[in-house]
Amino acid sequence: MSKDVTVDQMLSAFEAAGMRTTRPRRAMAEQLVAWGAKEKEFSSEDLWHAVQEKAPWVGRATAYRTVQLLQDLGFLDRVTFADGTERYHVVAAGHEHHHHLTCEMCHRIVPVEACIAPAAFEAMAQQSGFAISGHRLEIFGRCPDCQDDAHSC
Amino acid sequence: MSKDVTVDQMLSAFEAAGMRTTRPRRAMAEQLVAWGAKEKEFSSEDLWHAVQEKAPWVGRATAYRTVQLLQDLGFLDRVTFADGTERYHVVAAGHEHHHHLTCEMCHRIVPVEACIAPAAFEAMAQQSGFAISGHRLEIFGRCPDCQDDAHSC
């Protein structure tokens, strides 16, 4: 059972990394916690707009910078959709390595555990001589709600 | 042993799809064949610039449109690199479903066969109720030549 992250956890992580706990960072953390890890997906621009309602003094550049930091700190996950757009979602605490199954219609996100077998990575490292450092797997489809809709045009 | 594609093959594919074999399309096909499938990677912009040297009358929009078409026709493969940039490369004829292992330093591309087991796809379709329509897998690392370089800063 994965728990949602708290504002304090995010701010503590900033401190732990030697960064300051500023007002914009707090405002953005609050918005993220309000959204929670409920499969909610958003772009940096979305988050900026949402934060603006309660903290209109937050600048766009700051919003983008903070999203980047939160991703580095492991609180946000970047997800690629079938249409090529990139968005983020809040990582539920304790979620280990996983990938995403996304709906190409409504952008719903479902985390999945499936991944390449470690043996396969080793095999390709051997064959190619590469030092493998990471990978991304994105799976696309239509969620149950969107399969009925004939919005295929 | 996979063979490189020819200009005629590309132009025939356009015709077969009910499209015309125009001068810009020919010019771009020629540039692509000149590059070949030799792990060469390029952006639409790169291709446009290259084509301009021999056919300066080709417009930017046309270059982008043609790259899109060639991708739809299966002659080009879109590859995502570790830094998030998207580029293309020429698909060698007869290459079936595959993914790419890319060098995060020099952008070298190695095709790999490894993929998720079909059973895993079925399992996640069952669990989630999604109708799965596609996926992308990108693997990042450093090629043998770039492992020595201490360009880590």
Add this chain to the structure above:
DNA sequence: GCTGCTCTTGACACTAGGTATCATTTCGTG
């Protein structure tokens, strides 16, 4: 509580990469 140093911010100009529009050109069929 005040000082001062540094990190961070907000404003804004700018860029990369790509798309929409539309009058003009050019295929290729008849």
Add this chain to the structure above:
DNA sequence: CACGAAATGATACCTAGTGTCAAGAGCAGC
């Protein structure tokens, strides 16, 4: 060769994001 549709090139525009920098605000030490 003439014609209609498809394709083009020029251009304006767009999205998503980055670089710059003077001004502001945390936080440590006093």
